[in-house]
Amino acid sequence: MKLTIKHYRSLMIMYLVAIIIASSIPGRSLPKIVILSPDKLLHMAEYGIFGFLAFKSFTKLRIPIIIFGALLFAIFDELWQSMIPGRMSSIFDVIADILGFLIVIGTMVYFSRKKSEIQPDG
Numbered sequence: 001m002k003l004t005i006k007h008y009r010s011l012m013i014m015y016l017v018a019i020i021i022a023s024s025i026p027g028r029s030l031p032k033i034v035i036l037s038p039d040k041l042l043h044m045a046e047y048g049i050f051g052f053l054a055f056k057s058f059t060k061l062r063i064p065i066i067i068f069g070a071l072l073f074a075i076f077d078e079l080w081q082s083m084i085p086g087r088m089s090s091i092f093d094v095i096a097d098i099l100g101f102l103i104v105i106g107t108m109v110y111f112s113r114k115k116s117e118i119q120p121d122g
Contacts, residue, residue: 003056005056005057005058005059008053008056008057009057011053012050012053012054012056012057015049015050015053016050016073019046019050019073019077020077020080023077023080023081023084023087024080024084025084025087026084026085026086026087027086027087039093040092040093040096041096043093043096043097043100044096044097044099044100044103045100046097046100047070047074047096047097047098047099047100047101047104048100048101048103048104049104050070050073050100050101051070051100051101051102051103051104051105051108052104052108054066054069054070054101054105055104055105055108055109063105063109066105067098067101067102067105070097070098070101071094071098074093074094074097074098074101075094077097078090078091078093078094
């Protein structure tokens with residue numbers, strides 16, 4: 001079965017809901033002083049998946065709008081997390097989120113343009 005844009009959009013929405021649900025789980029937070037930690041790699045992977053789904057969800061990419069939306073969501077996610085008992089937010093988490101998102105989006109844009117350069121017109 002080939003996934004359509006509607007499928008990817010639905011998956012992206014469900015994934016964003018899953019991120020918020022995961023951020024809503026109370027827990028003991030470790031200090032977020034360490035900039036390079038396994039936690040930051042998890043943030044990058046989490047938002048890398050978001051980047052993949054976002055890229056696949058739109059036919060006409062408006063990359064600046066998609067990146068801005070991801071940034072807003074990452075900030076919202078951290079603000080939401082700060083209201084959960086035992087959780088804390090960090091600007092470094094937002095940075096890791098956006099880096100993961102940008103790496104995947106950038107890679108996909110690069111390869112999609114490369115692919116369109118190689119394919120003959122019609």
